[in-house]
Amino acid sequence: MGSHAGNGYFGFGPYRLNPAARVLRRGDDLLAIGSRAFDILAALVQNHGRVLSHGELMAFAWPGLHVETSNIRVQMTHLRREIGCGENGNRYIVSVAGRGYSFVAPVIWEEASEPEDRYASLSCHQACCNGSDGATTTSFPPRLSHPIGRDESISKLSQMVAERRFVTVVGAGGVGKTTLAILVAHALHMFDHACFVDLGMIDDQTAVLGAVASALEIPFSASDAIGDIIGQLSPRSTLVILDNCEHVIDAVAEIVGPLLRRTASAHILATSREAFRLPGEAVYLLRPLGVPAHPGRLTAAQALLWPAIQLFVERAVDSGYLESLGDEEAATIAAICRRLDGNPLAIELVASRMGPYGLDRVAELLDNQLSLRWRGSRYANPRHQTAEAMMDWSYALLSDMDQRVFRQLSVFPGEFSVDAALAVMEDDDFEQADIIKSIGNLIDKSLLSLHPGMGPGHLKLSGIAKTYAAFKLLASGKRALIDQRQSLYHDQVPQECSASMVGSWDTGQAIQLQAS
Template identity: 35%
Template sequence: MIEIGNFQIDLEMRTLLQNGEEVHVGSRAFDILAVVAAAAGRLVTKDEMMNAVWPDTIVEENNVQVHLSALRKILGPDRDLILTVPGRGYQLLQRQKRVTSRETASQAAGGRRLPPSKSRLLGRDCAVKLISSMLTHTHVLTLVGAGGIGKTTLAIEAARHCSADFAEAVCLVELATLTTPEDVLGAIVEGCGLTLPGPQADVAQVVAALGRHRMLLVLDNAEHVIAAVAHILDALVVGNDMLRVLVTSREPLRIMPETIFRVDPLGVPPAGCTNEEILKCSAVNLFLLRANSLQGEIGVDSAEIRLVGEICRRLGGIPLAIELAAARVVALGVEGVHRRLDDRMAILAGGYRTALPRHQTLRATFDWSFAILDAKTQSLFRRLAIFGSSFTFEVMCAVMCDDEFSVASAISGITELVAKSLVNVEFEGPVAKYRLSESTRAYAFEKLQAEGELQTMTSRNARYLSSLFQPQAGGDLNEELGNRLDVKQTLDDARIAIS
């Protein structure tokens, strides 16, 4: 239910009520009202309105005016709440009012407001549509991916895209600064504008307060309070099957009603493609957009375009890393940024002053993930820096496991690192192959060095690699190598181990 002055709009039933009584309104006039109301204060352009109300027909613009004036007659004293912005479009104005009941609370509390877009979303059209359509049947949809991959940006855009489907509200709740289950529940109560009987909320009261309202709850940054979020959501969706929850997290919630949506990096150009192909990639577009907003004239030169393509590929298409790299162009130039990518932890710093602290440097983004690992998993993670390319579980155990680090710890550690989006896994037939992105490896490498373990791990790896080149008694080395491993990968790692 959306309130406009003394009126309530029920988008699902397509009815307009005045103080609870149904008021007759023509179908097109209702559509116009629904579009402007669902935009929740955002300006709806003329084209957007025409496309929404007459999706398959081209009609004269004055048709909107005709239906709008009929609508304004019905709204009477509240007619001025639908504003026509000359030459631009239409906008819903809201009067400040006191919260009088649970039904009106979520709108008045402002929890439903999504922040305005700061900049253009690149390369996510399909993802936005897919997420919107998944939310019609999935109760809890978790956008999972590494830090800075664009989960929050995508979640907000997807929520905006499907906000018209949610008659009650779209509530955004930021979890990043919270630490306890009580904090999480309190933030949900506040974000949804719920009024509870006592000061300390419990889940059952929140379930009761939500009733069977159709609403979309967006929970941003769940990874560090993941267990609390999992338990709360499990209860909320059982209590209200009309509720939809969109979560962003570096790791899945692991609850029954959850569907996972892995957020991919932005598109990067493969090595050796043409400049035209490079310029079609969304990661390259983001780099150029950000660099040009600071410097101008980047990307006109053909050699420069190739370097930008290479930078984006080596940054793995991660938008945050690309933004940080683009910001460095002002001081270092494209060639300078490209040349210093091996020292990326040092140069990918100095993000937007207004960004979250953990988004101001690449290192801080990883710190946020690293800090929530237990000590054993932290140790495994930093040791994985010695693998320059993909590796199997067997190879990892052969190099890592010792009296202090068992195979069981390796199993739980690698499972956790994959879940937390720090290690990528691919399947070659039945075989799982793990890999750290170039940026993740650079961070893990710093940690390995800081811990004073680089030398030990490098020698262990070198010992393991040389053992592979020793033929077993009576065996043929070439045949064994062919059977046992990917020779090229081993040689790559051997090169790294002795360099």
């Protein structure tokens, strides 16, 4: 192993690693990856270019303990995800068949001008003992900047988590579920320990237990993993955040029950695009940011009172947009935010193009496929880097029947009734009961929303979901047929369909669907 003084760091890519202070930074941001993953990374970096065996890595991460080799694989998967190994062509750690792992990226050593903050990576237990003002662990995400328009959500969810042992934050993709959960965990002071489990990169139901064990930093035992986890949680008051559960929801449900039954003071805060529907679950529905109902009547000052418009303007300025905000521009921005249904991620992605495109062009391209592929933060989770990736994630979790119904509902420009939905699908060998079931599934999975209206309840696809579904329908080759059925229904029931046409653009603009 290379020998270096403690007051310095190894640099690779955008990262700086100080093994002595146990600190990893990406640029100026402190990364919390967990003590086991940190030990493995430090060993690999300090021995860059050399292959380290499973045994050598276990000796670094679990000194004096005998653990199963599967623990190395679990930690390596977690570590590679945290440092973006394999993303955008970046190669840091490679697996050498039959031998072990090697760090292959260029590494430099630099002396630090001043000592690194050794207390930045304290475990939750140490932080609490030293008077920390919130729960944190070495694997827990750092405190985030305060999001616009979420004060009430933070307050209400904090109260729910304090009073109930199992709470699920449910909402559409990009609405801010993860951010809210992290903020609540930092705001609460009642827990001795907090654990964050990111399930977003796990594609196998059987890997959920291993991910939870890894986040708790305990060796994974296939024989009694749930017992080991319960044993770790039982002695103290713990908040476990299970993030991005929707694609492994059955496996997570099998863990939640035993954890609640066999521990006395563990609380679970889950985030998902659908509820678990388990006994004892309290659901917090996270709504989009507030948008004005009639954007064409707003002054600029009035528009900036709305959280969605505040967020849009902030991100537009960040993108280099320096034009003044008058009443006319405010009305257009309000219409865009309403078209995006106040979804924070969608707003950020669209507003990030204000600098290079300008307001008029952004509005013009909003329903173009190009807008689905506008990229956001390069450090964002891959499924949150574009609106298309966000929707791909949800779409892939649907059954074939639900996907077909989802696509065909995109022909409605605004709200529509169940009867109207049945009419455009009646000739596809669908049973009415199956269509209604799929509509219910889409509501449960936060892709379709119920809107109050005159007469029967009306449904609506959100802006991004509708644009995405429309292009999926176009690709399926059935767009013209479904349009024809919708027109026929419009002729038969003109009053209802006239009402359903309201809502695409409150300013009266109609944006042409374009394939690009």
